[in-house]
Structure formats: structure tokens, C-alpha cells
Amino acid sequence: MLDELASVLESDGNTYWSGWVLKVRARLLNSDYSGIELLLSAYGGMGSLNDVVLGQNNKDGVIEWKPEHTGLNERFTVLSSKAWELASAIKRSQ
Structure with a gap:
């Protein structure tokens, strides 16, 4: 999931x-x-x-929207939310 998240960010130049x-x-x-703590700190x-x-x-x-990036924020939001949820669950289990 983090690979996909990084890829989505990179695709927009971030x-x-x-x-x-x-x-x-x-x-x-x-x-x-420490990767869990680092992720949650973001x-x-x-x-x-x-x-x-x-x-x-x-x-x-x-500010203008790039037409070729339709749906990019939605994909980013889903991946980012899942990453946070997983990291939170791991932290709670420790």
C-alpha cells in the first residue's frame, strides 16, 4: 500500500x-x-x-485542476486513510 501511495504522490510531482x-x-x-510512529506523525x-x-x-x-489527473485525490485519500488505519491498528496492538 505504501508503494502505491508513493506512486500516486510521485505521479503528481510530489x-x-x-x-x-x-x-x-x-x-x-x-x-x-519506528516506521509506525513516523507514519502516524505525518x-x-x-x-x-x-x-x-x-x-x-x-x-x-x-489554481487550476489538471484534467489528466481526474480521480487522483480520491485515490490518494483512500490509500492515505488505509495507511493511517493500519498503522494505528499496529500501534494499538503493541
């Missing part, structure tokens, strides 16, 4: 968050529990993963 998600994924693949607050909006251009101060 290299910061896609790289961040892959960093979390690497920790989890190494059975490093949700909430200003500039968080919750604030990400994909599929937009800023042209001369006017």
Missing part, C-alpha cells in the same frame, strides 16, 4: 512526500517499529499529509 513514504516503507520492511498539523492536494497547477496565482 517528490517530498513520495520520498518520505518510501522512507517509512523501508523502516517497516526492516521490522523497525497526519495532523499544518503542512501534514492531510493537507496534500494533488492534481493542481498554479498559473499566475490562479
